[in-house]
Amino acid sequence: xxxxxxxxxxxxxxxxxxxxxxxxxxxxxxxxxxxxxxxxxxxxxxxxxxxxxxxxxxxxxxxxxxxxxxxxxxxxxxxxxxxxxxxxxxxxxxxxxxxxxxxxxxxxxxxxxxxxxxxxxxxxxxxxxxxxxxxxxxxxxxxxxxxxxxxxxxxxxxxxxxxxxxxxxxxxxxxxxxxxxxxxxxxxxxxxxxxxxxxxxxxxxxxxxxxxxxxxxxxxxxxxxxxxxxxxxxxxxxxxxxxxxxxxxxxxxxxxxxxxxxxxxxxxxxxxxxxxxxxxxxxxxxxxxxxxxxxxxxxxxxxxxxxxxxxxxxxxxxxxxxxxxxxxxxxxxxxxxxxxxxxxxxxxxxxxxxxxxxxxxxxxxxxxxxxxxxxxxxxxxxxxxxxxxxxxxxxxxxxxxxxxxxxxxxxxxxxxxxxxxxxxxxxxxxxxxxxxxxxxxxxxxxxxxxxxxxxxxxxxxxxxxxxxxxxxxxxxxxxxxxxxxxxxxxxxxxxxxxxxxxxxxxxxxxxxxxxxxxxxxxxxxxxxxxxxxxxxxxxxxxxxxxxxxxxxxxxxxxxxxxxxxxxxxxx
Amino acid sequence: xxxxxxxxxxxxxxxxxxxxxxxxxxxxxxxxxxxxxxxxxxxxxxxxxxxxxxxxxxxxxxxxxxxxxxxxxxxxxxxxxxxxxxxxxxxxxxxxxxxxxxxxxxxxxxxxxxxxxxxxxxxxxxxxxxxxxxxxxxxxxxxxxxxxxxxxxxxxxxxxxxxxxxxxxxxxxxxxxxxxxxxxxxxxxxxxxxxxxxxxxxxxxxxxxxxxxxxxxxxxxxxxxxxxxxxxxxxxxxxxxxxxxxxxxxxxxxxxxxxxxxxxxxxxxxxxxxxxxxxx
Ligand SMILES: Cc1ncc(C[n+]2csc(CCOP(=O)(O)OP(=O)(O)O)c2C)c(N)n1
Ligand SMILES: [Mg+2]
Numbered sequence: 121x122x123x124x125x126x127x128x129x130x131x132x133x134x135x136x137x138x139x140x141x142x143x144x145x146x147x148x149x150x151x152x153x154x155x156x157x158x159x160x161x162x163x164x165x166x167x168x169x170x171x172x173x174x175x176x177x178x179x180x181x182x183x184x185x186x187x188x189x190x191x192x193x194x195x196x197x198x199x200x201x202x203x204x205x206x207x208x209x210x211x212x213x214x215x216x217x218x219x220x221x222x223x224x225x226x227x228x229x230x231x232x233x234x235x236x237x238x239x240x241x242x243x244x245x246x247x248x249x250x251x252x253x254x255x256x257x258x259x260x261x262x263x264x265x266x267x268x269x270x271x272x273x274x275x276x277x278x279x280x281x282x283x284x285x286x287x288x289x290x291x292x293x294x295x296x297x298x299x300x301x302x303x304x305x306x307x308x309x310x311x312x313x314x315x316x317x318x319x320x321x322x323x324x325x326x327x328x329x330x331x332x333x334x335x336x337x338x339x340x341x342x343x344x345x346x347x348x349x350x351x352x353x354x355x356x357x358x359x360x361x362x363x364x365x366x367x368x369x370x371x372x373x374x375x376x377x378x379x380x381x382x383x384x385x386x387x388x389x390x391x392x393x394x395x396x397x398x399x400x401x402x403x404x405x406x407x408x409x410x411x412x413x414x415x416x417x418x419x420x421x422x423x424x425x426x427x428x429x430x431x432x433x434x435x436x437x438x439x440x441x442x443x444x445x446x447x448x449x450x451x452x453x454x455x456x457x458x459x460x461x462x463x464x465x466x467x468x469x470x471x472x473x474x475x476x477x478x479x480x481x482x483x484x485x486x487x488x489x490x491x492x493x494x495x496x497x498x499x500x501x502x503x504x505x506x507x508x509x510x511x512x513x514x515x516x517x518x519x520x521x522x523x524x525x526x527x528x529x530x531x532x533x534x535x536x537x538x539x540x541x542x543x544x545x546x547x548x549x550x551x552x553x554x555x556x557x558x559x560x561x562x563x564x565x566x567x568x569x570x571x572x573x574x575x576x577x578x579x580x581x582x583x584x585x586x587x588x589x590x591x592x593x594x595x596x597x598x599x600x601x602x603x604x605x606x607x608x609x610x611x612x613x614x615x616x617x618x619x620x621x622x623x624x625x626x627x628x629x630x631x632x633x634x635x636x637x638x639x640x641x642x643x644x645x646x647x648x649x650x651x652x653x654x655x656x657x658x659x660x661x662x663x664x665x666x667x668x669x670x671x672x673x674x675x676x677x678x679x680x681x682x683x684x685x686x687x688x689x690x691x
Numbered sequence: 692x693x694x695x696x697x698x699x700x701x702x703x704x705x706x707x708x709x710x711x712x713x714x715x716x717x718x719x720x721x722x723x724x725x726x727x728x729x730x731x732x733x734x735x736x737x738x739x740x741x742x743x744x745x746x747x748x749x750x751x752x753x754x755x756x757x758x759x760x761x762x763x764x765x766x767x768x769x770x771x772x773x774x775x776x777x778x779x780x781x782x783x784x785x786x787x788x789x790x791x792x793x794x795x796x797x798x799x800x801x802x803x804x805x806x807x808x809x810x811x812x813x814x815x816x817x818x819x820x821x822x823x824x825x826x827x828x829x830x831x832x833x834x835x836x837x838x839x840x841x842x843x844x845x846x847x848x849x850x851x852x853x854x855x856x857x858x859x860x861x862x863x864x865x866x867x868x869x870x871x872x873x874x875x876x877x878x879x880x881x882x883x884x885x886x887x888x889x890x891x892x893x894x895x896x897x898x899x900x901x902x903x904x905x906x907x908x909x910x911x912x913x914x915x916x917x918x919x920x921x922x923x924x925x926x927x928x929x930x931x932x933x934x935x936x937x938x939x940x941x942x943x944x945x946x947x948x949x950x951x952x953x954x955x956x957x958x959x960x961x962x963x964x965x966x967x968x969x970x971x
Contacts, residue, residue: 133717133904164751164825164904165717343799344827344843352830356843368830368843371769371799396767426767427749 121308123176125186126257129200130193133165139250140171143257146271147175148321148494150263151312155181157491159675162346162430168200175261177310181458181493182602184679187211189260189306191253192219204675212305214256232305234297240290244282248290255294256301260308316494323492324484324598325350327459328418330498331466331482332390333362336505337416339389341367341378343397346430347486348420351392372397376404380413384541386509386531388470390416395424395437402445405479409449411541412519412527412566414473414480417441418466421485423674432674433486435597435645441481442624442654448563450571452480453624454579456488457600459495461621464503465579471506476574477529483623485645487676488598512537518550521561525569571625578627585616591689592637594663596620596651599643599677606682613690623651626658634661641667641689645676703730706740706760715754719907719915721874721900725819726755728877728898729790732884733761743786746775748795750826751902752819755790769799772807775814783959786888787814794824797833797855808864808893812958815887815894818857819874821902822941829905836941840909854939857897862934862951867892869934869951873922874900876947883949891957899926899945 126143128136137158144154155174161167172187174180185205189212192198197219201207213220214232224231234256240249251272258268272287302308322330329351332340342352356366365387369375375391382389393401398419408415419441423434441453452472456462462484469480512530516537520527527548530539540550545562547553585607595603595617603617618633634640634655642652642663649670652663669685671677701707707730716722733743740761747756749768756763762785766774771789779787789796796804796818807814823841824830831841831850834857838849862869868890872880880898887894901907901918912918922945929937930948937946 162826163715164828166713166715344824344830346827349827349830349842353842357845360848366843370801370833427765 122178122310123174123180124188124260124308124310125184126173126175126189126191127170127187127201127206128173128191128193129168129170129197131166132160132163132169134193135250136169136171136193139254140173142251142254142271142275144173144492145321146258146263146267147261148319149267149271149317150261151314151316152261152310153177153179153316153494154321155491155493157183157487157676160431168194168196170197170201175310177313179493179601180605181491182605182679183487183676186680189214189257191215191257195219198223212301214301230305232301236294239293239297243290243293244286248286251287251290252294252297255291256298258291259295259298260302260306261310262312319494319496321492321494322459323350323490324456324459324462324488325354325490326492327456327462328466328482328484328489329354329358331463332416332418332470333358333364334463334498334500334503335416335467335470336388336507337390337470338363339365339367339379339382339387340392341369341375341382341389342392343369343372343375345372345394345397347422347489348392348394348397348418350489351418372400373404376401376415377407379415380404380408380411383414384531384539386534388416388474390418390470392418392420394420394422395428395440396426398437398440398444406445406447406449407543408479409445409447409451410543410545410566412477412529413541414477416466416469416473416480416482418482418484420489421483423672429674431486433598433645433676434672434674435485435650436647436672438483438596438623438646438650439653441483448567450476450478450567450574451624452476452478452574453483453622454481455483455597455621455623457595457597457619457621459493460498461600462488463498465621467503468579471504472577474506474508476526476570478570478574483597485598487645509534511535512539517548519546519548519562519565521548521565523569524573525565526573527565575625575627578625578629579622580627581618581620581622581630581633583616583618583633586614587616588614589616589636590614590638590691591616592633592640593617593686594620594634594640594642594651594655596623596644599645602677602679602682603643605679606686609683610686610690613686615686615690620651624654624658626654628659631659631661634659639667639689641669643669643677643682643685645671647672703727703734706730706733707758708760711758714758716751717904717915719901719903719918720751721821721898721902721919722752722755722819724874724877725752725790725817725880725898725900726758728881728884729788729817730759731881732888735881735885736888738786738888742784743788744778745788745790746771746778747789748791748800750792750795750824752790752792752821753795753826769795770803771795772800772803772814772816776807776810776812779812779814780959780962783813783963788888789814789816791816791818792825793818793820793822793834793857794832797857797860801833805860805864808861808866808895810958811865811867811892811955813891813893813960815884815890815896817884817896817898819898819900820857821900821906823902823906825902825905829902829909839906841906842909856937856939857895858934858937858939858950861895865893866895866951867953867955868894868949870895870949871897871899871937871939871945872947873926873945874898875919875923876926879928879947886949886952890952891960892955899939
C-alpha cells in the first residue's frame, strides 16, 4: 500500500480540524505526502462534517471516495459517509464503543474499539481525547517521538508545561492503542522521504494570500464571505509584518470601490469575495473598465444562485466573472489548479492588472481554498513586482491614445501633471465628452488594442501526459490534481490533460492542442459546462455534451468518478 | 434528543417547525431566546399565523425565519428589509416581521435600514446585536466596539473602527418605535416586540445578545452563561430616555428601554390615501 485515506467525521466544534492539523503536520514533518480536504455544513456548531486526510508516498492531492480508516466522532458520522458511498466493508472503523459497537458486531474484522475518552480522562481530561485518537493513527506510520514533541510544544506551549506534558502522554497512550491496530488490522509499509520534511504544508487560501504579498499587495478591501474570507484573515494577520492596509468594508459595493480608489492613488489593491459578493461588485467592475483602473479580484466559488450552498464547492461562476458588468472592456481570468499556481498566478495578477490597467481575476473555489497539502517552498527566483506607474509631466493626459492602447498611468501627486478620471466617456485628458468620434477612439484603445496585447501575453495551459494523445481532457482550476492522479494510474492510455490556468481571454495557440486530439472531453464542476462555452465563443471549438463530465452536488470530483468517466476513452 | 422533547412541550412550540429541530445554534447563543420572544409577542397578540410573514437575511440570526410556522422568506444577505418593504406594499394586510443580525441589518443592509426608517413603512425589525459576524466565523462588524478583537481585528491592535449605536441610528433616521433590550430581559423585550407589531409604522427593536463562540472567545468574555449574566448586570432600564442618550458601553452600561414611540404617517397608508384622493 502506498497511500492511505483517513476520514474523521463528526459535528462542528468537536475538534476535527485540530486533530487533522496535528496529524497532517506531524506526518509531513516525518516525510510523507499529505493532503487534507474538508466538507462541512453551513453552521458554527453541530451538524455532520468530515475531513479526509490522504497520506502517501507520491503526490495524491485530490479527494477520493475510498476510505481506509475512519474515526467517527458522533452518531451521525457513519451514516453520513455511507450516504455518499465513502465506507466499504474494507474500511477500518476505529472509535468509542457506543459509536462503533453496532458495526463491530457486523464486521469485527474491520472495526476497532478504542476508548479515547476514558483514556483521556485518565491522562487529565476529556479534552485530550482527540490527541489520543491522533496517537492511535500516527502509530501506523514511522513517526519519531521528537517530531511529535516538537509539534505539541509549539502548539500548546503558550498554555503551560502541564498541558504540553498531558498532551504528550495522551499521544503515547494513543500510540499504544495504535500498535495493537497495527498488528491486528493494518500493516502499512510506506517509506517516508526526508525531502518532504522541508516542504510547506499550506492551504489554497494560504497560496493565494502569499501570492498577493509577493505581488506587492499593500491594500485589501473586502467584506467577509465564505469561502473567500481566509485570504482577508491571512492578510489581516500579516498586515503589520508586510505593511498591508486591511479595510473591512460595510459591503462588497464599498470594498470594490475602495480598492479602485486605492489603485488610483497608487496602491496595489485586491478584494476577496465569493459569487454573491462579486455580484455587488459588478458596478465597480464596470467603473474599472471605463476608467482603466487596475484591480485584482480573488473570487472563491461556492454553489449558487444566491446564497446557494455557502460552504460547498462548485465552478459555477466562470461565466459570471467573464460576462458580468455593463459595457465592453477587457479582463483576465486566472484559474489556479495547484498550490504553486495559486501563489504564482496571484502574484502575476498584480503585474498584469498594473500593466494592462484592467481587472484581473483569480478564480478559485471552496475545494481549492479549504484543502491543504505539502508543496515545495515557493521559488522566489523569477518573481518581480512590476510597477508601471509613470511620473507625470505638466501636460499629462491620462488617456493618451497610443499604438498599444495602453496610456501611461500616473497617480495624483507623483509628478507635475493632474490625473483626471471620469466614469462618463472621456477624452484623452480624462474629461467628460459626448464627442462620438472620441468615443470610437476610446473604445478602440481600451477594448480592441488592449485585448490584442492581452491575448499575446496569454498563459498557455499545462499539458499533462504524453504529447501523442488520442483523447484530450480539458480542465481548469481545482480539477488539476484529481485528473492528473487518474492519468498517472492509467498510464499509457493515450489520454492527456490540458489544464487551463488562464480561462479568459484565450489564445488561438491553444487550437493546435485541441485539434491534434481524436476526441476532446471536458470535466467541470458545474451544471452546464461553462468553460466549453468559452472555448466555443473564443476559438469556435465545440465539445459535445456527451463528452462532458459535469458535477454540481456541492462536492468536488472524486478520483473514482474521473476513473470511471475516462474508462470510456483512450486507446 | 432530549432538548427537542423539551422544546415540544414548550408553550411556544406551536409556532415552531419541529421538523427543523434541533436548532443550529451554539450552546449559549442568544438567537434561540430571541426566537422565543418573537413567538411570545405573536402569541400575546393572537394574530393568525397565516397573516404573518417572517423575513430574515443571512447570518446565524437570519436562520431564525426558517423555524417559524408562519410564512417565511430567507432572503440574501442584507436585503431582508428591502424585500420586506415589497411584501408590505404589495399586501398591507400582512404582518411583516424582520429578524436579522447586526451585520445583515446595519452593514451590508444599512442603507435599506435608514431609508425604511425614513419612509416609516409598517414593519417590525428585530435586530440581534452580537457585536460580530457570527456565521462567517467572527469578524468585526458595524457594532463592534473600538479596539475589540475579532478574526479580522486581531490583537494587539483590535478594531480600528467605531461602532454604530443602532438605537440612535434608527431614531434619527425616522423610525416611529425604537427600543433596546438585552437577551436576558425576555419578557420586557417580548412586550416591546408586541408593541412594535401593533405600531402602525417602522419599529426597530435591538436585542443585545451573546455570541460566546466567536465574539466572546476573541475577547475572553466567558461562556454563554457568563455573558448573559454580564448583560443582566450592565443593563440599565431607562424607559423614555431621549434616544440620543441611550448609550451602549458593553463592559459597563447598556441602556435599555423604549426610547421612541411617536405617531406619524405610515408609508403604505399614505399610498392608499393618496390613491383614494386621486380616484376621489
Ligand atoms: C453578498 C454577501 N456577502 C457576504 C456574505 C457572507 N455572510 C453571510 S452571513 C454574514 C454576516 C452575518 O453577521 P450578522 O448579520 O451579524 O449575523 P450573525 O451571524 O452574527 O447572527 C456574512 C458576511 C453573504 N452571504 N452574501
Ligand atoms: Mg451579528
